[in-house]
Amino acid sequence: MTFDQIAWLPLCAGLTAAGVVLSFLLMRRRGAGAGLRGLAWSLVPLAAYLTGALPAIWKMGTAVAGFVTGLVFSPMVWAGIGVAALSAVLFLVSGVLRRRGRAARPARSERTASAPAAAGSTAAGSAHGSPNAPTKPNPRPLPSRRSTPAADDDLGDIEEILKRRGIT
Numbered sequence: 001m002t003f004d005q006i007a008w009l010p011l012c013a014g015l016t017a018a019g020v021v022l023s024f025l026l027m028r029r030r031g032a033g034a035g036l037r038g039l040a041w042s043l044v045p046l047a048a049y050l051t052g053a054l055p056a057i058w059k060m061g062t063a064v065a066g067f068v069t070g071l072v073f074s075p076m077v078w079a080g081i082g083v084a085a086l087s088a089v090l091f092l093v094s095g096v097l098r099r100r101g102r103a104a105r106p107a108r109s110e111r112t113a114s115a116p117a118a119a120g121s122t123a124a125g126s127a128h129g130s131p132n133a134p135t136k137p138n139p140r141p142l143p144s145r146r147s148t149p150a151a152d153d154d155l156g157d158i159e160e161i162l163k164r165r166g167i168t
Contacts, residue, residue: 009049012045012046012048012049019039019041019042019045022042023037023039
């Protein structure tokens, strides 16, 4: 055994002893399950010492600390974060501009529909006896919900279905 290994023994033994006492108090207060879970966690430092994992854990900790220090104080990292933030802002702005442009244009069905077909699409009366039902289906589709920015609830869907069926 070297001095480094012996120096870890009191630390691990002290942590394990404190954990055993705390797990006993936890068991009295919250039950056997919580106390046994605390006892299991309190044995971890002693197991790390006995397996010889502490020097490896120490080396990994110093490596991670060095990596984080290099990451935090690196100008290239901060430049990359700035470019990524700018990219995110540009994506958000482009989405808003696309939606605004789409709302200003007429719907596709309004651009392609002809006026004579739309004028004779509905007629009053029906062969089935219902005064509100159209005689033939409407060949011009109703505008989509996306073309009306105010219709952002589910009632717009129901209203659309009822209009297609001739129910007002």
